[in-house]
Amino acid sequence: MKMTQLRKAVTWTLQIVLAMIFLTVGMAKISGVQTSVEVFNRIGVGQWLRYLTGSVEVLASVLMLFGPYASIGAGLVAVTMIGAIMAHLWLIGGNVVPALALGIASGVVLYLRREIRRSEEVRVIHPEAPRKSA
Secondary structure (H helix, E strand, O other): OOHHHHHHHHHHHHHHHHHHHHHHHHHHHHHOOHHHHHHHHHHOOOOHHHHHHHHHHHHHHHHOOOHHHHHHHHHHHHHHHHHHHHHHHHHHOOOOHHHHHHHHHHHHHHHHHHHHHHHHHHHHHOOOOOOOOO
8 A cells, every 4th residue: 555545544534533523522512411511511601602612513524524625624623622622721620631632633634634635736737746655
């Protein structure tokens, strides 16, 4: 398997895993699972933020399943996880590791998508150009 194919496989695997996680978590927020309601009560700005966050997570999970829009979805997740980390550190306490890990995973997707896009652009511009292996 060539490196570009391996990169694509890893990227798609991460995207699918993140999409499943954020679809589940986002739907839990939107549907009003009691723990989500309690967490957003502790944040103290109202339940509208729970609906907004859940909607963004569901939208991001859908976008990550469509190649051209996967970077947008991963970016939405990354920004959401930055907010989650800040909320855990300054407002609600608790463990920041899950949000940090999901944020890092979305950052990896962003990076890998960029690299894949660059390698495809090089082949479109110079179809006879040798492919990098690294």
